[in-house]
Amino acid sequence: MTDLFTLDAEVRTDLGKGASRRLRHANKVPAIIYGEGKEPVSLTLEHKNVFRAQQEEAFYSHVLTINVDGKPVECLLKDMQRHPFKQVVMHLDFLRINAKNAVQVNAPIHFLNEEEAEKLGGTMAHHMNEIAITCLPADIPEYIEIDVANLEVGQTLHLSDITLPKGVTSDELAKGESHDQAVVTLNAAKVVVEDEDDSAPEAPTEAPAE
Template identity: 75%
Template sequence: MTDLLTLEAEVRTDLGKGASRRLRHANKVPAILYGEGQEPVSLTLEHKNVFRAQQEEAFYSQVLTLNIAGKPVECLIKDMQRHPYKQVVMHLDFLRIDAAHKVQANAPIHFINEDVAAKTGANISHHVNEIAITCLPKDLPEFIEVDLANLTLGQTLHLSDVTFPAGVTSDELAKGEAHDLAVVTANAPKGKASDEEEEEAAAE
């Protein structure tokens, strides 16, 4: 995993659409590195290495290392353009990071014990598959686990129900209670009301 998160890169001075086209024909990927108040740097990476790395989930949420002219630079992937139908990475945007400065990233969600929740007869609906977070680079989680073992029929888990790793905060929750997004719901099967709905109906 570590090797896949370290990529060799070269500084490129030949810029423009024509130059990028020539790079792609040579199985290379044009990229740009920016952030931390420094000038943007145009880069070139080997497509085979990028393609292998981007197949890993951690590529999108973990700190990456670019070796540029022998000097390691830590960064995050901020954008990636793919060919509309070919298995080709067209362009990459990397954001420089500083170990002392917090970063914003999207952490994928891993739903665990979904089979346990499904045994209640519920239809499990995922409302989001990743969570916008803020933390120091050292605290970036590869993913965030959401345990569905105790999810009951008709229940919805929200961001406020998620256990975040130490040092990690939700960008949405930081905006206030109105942004407490639904994460997952155990829907009652069609034609069957949840216990909560049955109780409400009985009360009426």
């Protein structure tokens, strides 16, 4: 595990909107960690460390280590609040995990060979950018690759067409066949039909009067 996925945190007892505002002014991020039958704990993290980590795609599905007052706690990021227009992380929610218990996460999709597929004359339409999955923490994939090189024009890949890593199951497919959602489609390219030139004068319908 890289340093990007290990963050130091301090337990905070000064709670409320005013306290959170003061923390943000001090370049810190308020957070909370909960789960595994333990009491929620309010935390404070350094904004610069959080901001650097959240730029990595894997941060959102990777097992993280939060050093809470020096004691390591393994967890997953469950929610992140950002400022509507500033590059500021406003709040974080972490979920404690147990290596023996399965967890639900969203794994990002990486589409491979899209240019090859579009050479057939189609355009690619992504219906999903991530897949909700369940697996043990050790089996969480950083991302799921889908090769679309052999996709034909008009063809759609569904969740049931995707090969997931060993030990990983789709949350939607677990609900039944009716939840076999479309993932990606190679649509036929739109044909633009040009209108006839309306600038040409119309032929007279009646002979001119003599």
